[in-house]
Amino acid sequence: MVEGSQDRHWQALLDSAGEGIWGLDLDGNCTFVNQLATNIFGYESEEMLGNNMHALTHHHYADGREYPDEECPVYGVFRNKGALRQITESMFRKDGSPFLAEISAQPVKVDGRIVGVVVTFRDVSDIRQQQEELQKAYELAERRTAELDAVIESIPHAIFIRTTDGKTRQNRRALEMSGHAFPSQLNTMDRALKGEASTKTIRRANTWIQSDAAPIVLKDKIIGAVAVNTDITQDRLQEDMLRKSEKLAAVGQLASAIAHEINNPLESLTNLLYLIRQTESLEDIQEYASIAQKELTRVSEITVQTLRFHRQQNNPQSVDLAELLRSIISLYSGRFLVRGIGVDWKLEVSPKVFCLEGEIRQVLNNLIRNAIDAMSGGGRLAVRLRPARDGAGRQGVRITIADSGEGISPEIMSHLFEPFYTTKDATGTGLGLWVSKGIVDKHDGTVAVRTRRAGAGPGGTVFSIWLPVENSGLRTLSGAEG
Numbered sequence: 483m484v485e486g487s488q489d490r491h492w493q494a495l496l497d498s499a500g501e502g503i504w505g506l507d508l509d510g511n512c513t514f515v516n517q518l519a520t521n522i523f524g525y526e527s528e529e530m531l532g533n534n535m536h537a538l539t540h541h542h543y544a545d546g547r548e549y550p551d552e553e554c555p556v557y558g559v560f561r562n563k564g565a566l567r568q569i570t571e572s573m574f575r576k577d578g579s580p581f582l583a584e585i586s587a588q589p590v591k592v593d594g595r596i597v598g599v600v601v602t603f604r605d606v607s608d609i610r611q612q613q614e615e616l617q618k619a620y621e622l623a624e625r626r627t628a629e630l631d632a633v634i635e636s637i638p639h640a641i642f643i644r645t646t647d648g649k650t651r652q653n654r655r656a657l658e659m660s661g662h663a664f665p666s667q668l669n670t671m672d673r674a675l676k677g678e679a680s681t682k683t684i685r686r687a688n689t690w691i692q693s694d695a696a697p698i699v700l701k702d703k704i705i706g707a708v709a710v711n712t713d714i715t716q717d718r719l720q721e722d723m724l725r726k727s728e729k730l731a732a733v734g735q736l737a738s739a740i741a742h743e744i745n746n747p748l749e750s751l752t753n754l755l756y757l758i759r760q761t762e763s764l765e766d767i768q769e770y771a772s773i774a775q776k777e778l779t780r781v782s783e784i785t786v787q788t789l790r791f792h793r794q795q796n797n798p799q800s801v802d803l804a805e806l807l808r809s810i811i812s813l814y815s816g817r818f819l820v821r822g823i824g825v826d827w828k829l830e831v832s833p834k835v836f837c838l839e840g841e842i843r844q845v846l847n848n849l850i851r852n853a854i855d856a857m858s859g860g861g862r863l864a865v866r867l868r869p870a871r872d873g874a875g876r877q878g879v880r881i882t883i884a885d886s887g888e889g890i891s892p893e894i895m896s897h898l899f900e901p902f903y904t905t906k907d908a909t910g911t912g913l914g915l916w917v918s919k920g921i922v923d924k925h926d927g928t929v930a931v932r933t934r935r936a937g938a939g940p941g942g943t944v945f946s947i948w949l950p951v952e953n954s955g956l957r958t959l960s961g962a963e964g
Contacts, residue, residue: 499602505590506599510534510557513598522605524576535601544572544580559587559599570606582607640711644671646704659691659711670695674707683714690718747777798953800834801842803879804867810847811865814854822860830868832879833951837925842949845918849883849945852914856887856943870948872928878950889941890933898931926953 493514496503502519504512512530520527523539530538536551543549551557559566566587573583583603590598634641640656642664650664664671667684674680674695683692695709754774758767807829818825835842853863863885870880890898899919922929927949934941 501602501604503602506535510536539573556587556601559589563596581605582610642709645706668693671707671709677704690715744781747781750777798836798838800836801839802834804829806843807865807867810850817854823857824862827865832867832869835879835949835951836953841921845921848914848918853883853885856885861886872948876950878948881947884944886940886942889935890943922947926950
């Protein structure tokens with residue numbers, strides 16, 4: 483390079499460029515080079531100036547084949563007399579390591595004659611690698627999206643996905659069940675978009691649909707919601723059939739108890755009528771008639787209690803549970819006597835409960851009957867009623883029914899409220915507790931049980947039911963039916 487202040491000035495300009503730059507004469511030898519180029523190639527400027535640049539930096543293809551200079555596109559600028567714009571080629575550093583360069587070349591003309599070439603380049607290895615990685619990530623995302631779409635489409639339930647900007651997509655099953663719109667009766671999707679997971683069941687015509695929805699969260703931010711809607715019509719029909727079966731079984735068992743209870747006073751009436759016919763004493767006849775009247779009153783009470791068993795099943799009202807418990811316990815008084823069961827009851831003054839009286843009567847009747855069956859050899863039945871609040875502070879009542887029977891085995895205990903699990907072997911349907919829990923749940927209450935197997939000490943089982951004084955769901959039902 484020519485020495486002098488002007489040359490130093492031009493060299494400083496070259497060194498300040500943001501790309502590598504070098505110049506070539508017509509033989510392909512380096513005539514000037516800037517600092518960035520020497521840094522990238524790993525050469526000193528003296529090692530490059532005057533030397534063939536193709537031989538130094540461009541001698542092989544990326545696959546390792548030798549790169550003849552006549553095939554070099556930079557040399558083609560001499561031959562074609564045209565500029566080279568942003569081609570990508572593999573180049574090599576002094577230590578032999580390759581890198582990817584984006585190259586441009588312009589011919590240098592003096593008086594219309596090409597006297598050399600100016601080459602600019604930049605190392606794009608990192609950029610190309612990022613592009614390749616980005617392309618792979620994009621392809622992977624497309625593949626995963628396609629796989630997710632296939633999974634969503636293959637699910638036999640209706641899938642709805644909604645983003646916070648209002649865009650919604652659904653699978654084929656969703657279109658079959660509900661069309662393009664999410665069922666207006668359901669609010670699960672709206673609740674999920676607000677961050678709340680929820681489940682709701684609705685009835686549309688002759689179809690029951692259960693919707694389970696949850697928010698979609700990314701980096702602690704809600705970006706959408708997903709809802710899975712399931713047609714549970716068959717499940718509901720089967721549950722209804724099972725409940726009807728249990729009701730029939732309960733009625734049958736109640737009828738057996740009633741027959742037993744009525745039979746005793748009827749036998750007494752038969753004996754009393756025989757004695758009346760055999761005596762001529764007016765005083766004896768009046769005494770026998772008085773006893774007969776009491777027995778008929780007993781029969782009448784049993785009949786009234788029987789009629790109450792399914793009374794007002796669809797008409798919720800405020801019910802005095804103390805009175806309800808007394809009537810049920812009274813119904814089984816004869817069986818208590820025959821079984822040798824002592825009854826210890828304490829019914830505190832409690833607020834009335836808004837409920838379906840017939841259904842709650844069915845639950846209490848079922849638990850007391852189970853307690854009696856658990857004490858075939860006699861024992862003690864404890865019944866308690868008292869005001870109580872739940873964990874949320876709601877006003878309600880708690881009913882406790884405890885027996886001193888054999889207790890429930892751990893195997894049965896873990897499945898106690900599932901259908902067809904029973905402690906009564908051939909005599910039980912296995913539906914009573916399942917139906918009873920369903921009724922308590924329907925009334926927005928809770929049921930708990932604890933048991934101890936008889937062995938070294940006494941056994942027994944305690945059922946505890948909590949019912950709220952008010953139930954908005956039943957209040958709505960009452961208003962709708964009113």
